[in-house]
Amino acid sequence: MLVVQKYGGTSVGDLERIKNVARRIISYRERGDHVVVVVSAMAGETDRLISLAKTITKSPDERELDVLLTTGEQVSSALLAITLNSMYCSAISLQGHQVRIITDSTHTKARIIEVEKDRILAELQKGKVVVVSGFQGVDKNDNLTTLGRGGSDTTAVAIAAALKADVCEIYTDVDGVYTADPNVCKKARRLPSITYEEMLEMASLGAKVLQIRSVELAKRYNVPILVKSSFIDGPGTLVCKEVTKMAMEKVMISGVTFNKNEAKITISKVPDRPGIAARIFSALADSNIVVDIIVQNVGRGNKTDITYTVSREDAKKALKISERVAKEIGAEEVTLDEDIAKVSIVGSGMMSHYGIAAKMFSTLAQEGINIEAITTSEIKISCVIKEKYAELAVRALHSAFGLDKEDIEEEMTCSSSFTTQP
Numbered sequence: 001m002l003v004v005q006k007y008g009g010t011s012v013g014d015l016e017r018i019k020n021v022a023r024r025i026i027s028y029r030e031r032g033d034h035v036v037v038v039v040s041a042m043a044g045e046t047d048r049l050i051s052l053a054k055t056i057t058k059s060p061d062e063r064e065l066d067v068l069l070t071t072g073e074q075v076s077s078a079l080l081a082i083t084l085n086s087m088y089c090s091a092i093s094l095q096g097h098q099v100r101i102i103t104d105s106t107h108t109k110a111r112i113i114e115v116e117k118d119r120i121l122a123e124l125q126k127g128k129v130v131v132v133s134g135f136q137g138v139d140k141n142d143n144l145t146t147l148g149r150g151g152s153d154t155t156a157v158a159i160a161a162a163l164k165a166d167v168c169e170i171y172t173d174v175d176g177v178y179t180a181d182p183n184v185c186k187k188a189r190r191l192p193s194i195t196y197e198e199m200l201e202m203a204s205l206g207a208k209v210l211q212i213r214s215v216e217l218a219k220r221y222n223v224p225i226l227v228k229s230s231f232i233d234g235p236g237t238l239v240c241k242e243v244t245k246m247a248m249e250k251v252m253i254s255g256v257t258f259n260k261n262e263a264k265i266t267i268s269k270v271p272d273r274p275g276i277a278a279r280i281f282s283a284l285a286d287s288n289i290v291v292d293i294i295v296q297n298v299g300r301g302n303k304t305d306i307t308y309t310v311s312r313e314d315a316k317k318a319l320k321i322s323e324r325v326a327k328e329i330g331a332e333e334v335t336l337d338e339d340i341a342k343v344s345i346v347g348s349g350m351m352s353h354y355g356i357a358a359k360m361f362s363t364l365a366q367e368g369i370n371i372e373a374i375t376t377s378e379i380k381i382s383c384v385i386k387e388k389y390a391e392l393a394v395r396a397l398h399s400a401f402g403l404d405k406e407d408i409e410e411e412m413t414c415s416s417s418f419t420t421q422p
Contacts, residue, residue: 001033001166002124006134006156009043010173011230012076015083021171021230022083025129029089034124036163038134038156039080041072062107066136066146070096073133073152081131091129094119096136096144101155103137103145106288110137110145111213112154115162132159150211157214161221168218168225169236170210175229176237177202177209179403180256184391187404191254193238198254198346199225201380205257205344215239252356253347253401258390260341262292263315264372265322269303269332276329277306283325289314293342293375293384307373309384312338340372341390344382345397357381363400369393 005025012018021037028035049068053060060068077093084091100116123130134152137145147154153170160168177199180188194202196219203212209227218225218239228236270276277296284291292309310318315338322334343364350356360381364371369392373384385393398404 013043097138101137109148153214252349
């Protein structure tokens with residue numbers, strides 16, 4: 001088998017943990033697998049480097065910031081390769097520009113265009129473990145780039161797709177994908193499997209196990225992802241193409257997520273005519289601001305209100321842009337509310353069940369939680385609420401949809417027959 005493994009910052013947080021990672025890799029080599037490993041920077045290193053840069057200036061040049069940040073992964077990849085070689089397992093570390101992970105030129109959040117696989121394949125044919133620095137690439141002008149927070153997940157899946165690997169294993173500090181955050185909901189259960197679509201929704205809605213871009217790539221190229229713990233043995237959670245029909249009909253909801261990294265902007269008394277919404281959201285898009293929920297009220301007197309949500313990191317920037325556009329279009333007021341959170345339920349099963357939304361809304365109402373905005377898709381419902389109620393909402397919804405029960409792990413099975421157990 002050809003296996004791509006990714007280890008996060010906590011997994012390579014010190015030399016002892018790096019040795020543990022090396023032992024796991026060697027066990028795969030001993031059973032005859034070819035292994036490509038993608039590593040993040042050691043825990044806390046990226047934040048330390050950013051802090052160093054911002055000690056000099058609050059707005060460091062993004063190209064130079066990328067050059068600085070790539071050193072974190074360079075250190076961890078080299079240390080892991082050194083460790084493997086010291087344990088008589090032939091290994092080589094490669095940086096993004098050596099593999100040739102080609103990206104666009106959007107510094108600090110570049111997107112992968114292509115992964116050139118020849119160098120990796122050549123090293124694998126020599127019997128080596130290839131250790132690749134995650135989170136980084138190179139643009140067409142040979143400038144170093146980074147992929148944004150969680151970018152090592154994306155690196156791993158992109159390499160797995162390029163190599164047509166049998167599986168991409170993501171090792172982290174949790175032992176799989178849970179029905180809710182176990183730190184918030186003590187009755188949360190590990191899911192043995194989950195569909196790409198459900199994982200995409202959960203990742204976009206606040207679940208921190210996988211980076212959303214990595215799941216998008218996995219779905220596009222049908223790469224199986226196995227989420228496992230670096231610290232304890234266990235089967236993990238398989239993110240796959242589909243879950244068996246029986247499980248889909250039995251389990252309506254797969255998980256409950258929340259995200260406190262949300263801010264709400266409302267533009268009041270916007271002229272209600274064609275093209276106005278396009279001007280607002282085109283201006284935000286031009287500044288690379290991702291908009292989440294959008295709500296437009298029914299117009300009255302040729303005026304309407306438009307509300308949208310963004311990440312808190314983009315809130316101040318989005319507010320300035322909205323204030324500028326509001327003046328241009330003749331809107332009256334722009335307000336920012338950072339005291340919000342988004343709580344969501346996700347599940348393929350809701351496509352074939354009625355009353356899901358009603359049950360969610362009534363559950364929140366019973367807890368005295370007011371809903372400020374709602375958005376839906378075929379497999380998710382999200383509500384914007386006050387931040388202080390987020391964790392209460394998660395626990396209430398988790399119980400209301402029966403996710404507390406002990407046998408949840410037995411009710412969902414992936415239709416894939418894939419296994420990585422030796």
